[in-house]
Amino acid sequence: MGKINCEIHGENVIALISEYHHERMGIGKKCKLSEVKTIIVDDKEGLFNGHYQVDPYLIREIGIQNSRIDVQSDFKKYELMFNKLSPVCPMCLKEYLSKI
Numbered sequence: 001m002g003k004i005n006c007e008i009h010g011e012n013v014i015a016l017i018s019e020y021h022h023e024r025m026g027i028g029k030k031c032k033l034s035e036v037k038t039i040i041v042d043d044k045e046g047l048f049n050g051h052y053q054v055d056p057y058l059i060r061e062i063g064i065q066n067s068r069i070d071v072q073s074d075f076k077k078y079e080l081m082f083n084k085l086s087p088v089c090p091m092c093l094k095e096y097l098s099k100i
Helices: 019-026 056-062 075-082 090-098
Strands: 003-006 010-013 015-018 037-042 050-054 068-070 085-088
Touching: 010 090, 015 019, 015 090, 019 050, 019 056, 019 085, 019 090, 037 056, 056 075, 068 075, 085 090
Parallel strands: 015 050, 037 068
Antiparallel strands: 003 010, 015 085, 037 050
C-alpha cells in the first residue's frame, strides 16, 4: 500500500484501477456502467484481500470467472491482474465512478 499526492485532493492512500479506466480518468472521459466491473480478491491469509474496479477487457484477457480471484488457487491470475492496475487518488476515483 502506498500514498499518492493528488493535485486536487492532497495526500491519500492509493486506489488501484485498471489501466483502461486510468487512461479515461486522465482525459476526463466518462465511463459507462457496463465498463466498470469489481473484482473481489480473496486471500485466506488476509494479505491480498481487496476490491478492484477493472474493465471487461481485462477480465476477458486474464480469464477471471465470477468476478472473484482466490489467491491460493489462482495466484497467477491475481499477479496478471495486479500488474495491469494503475494507482489513482481514491477521491478522484470516487468522482469518476459517480458520473456513471
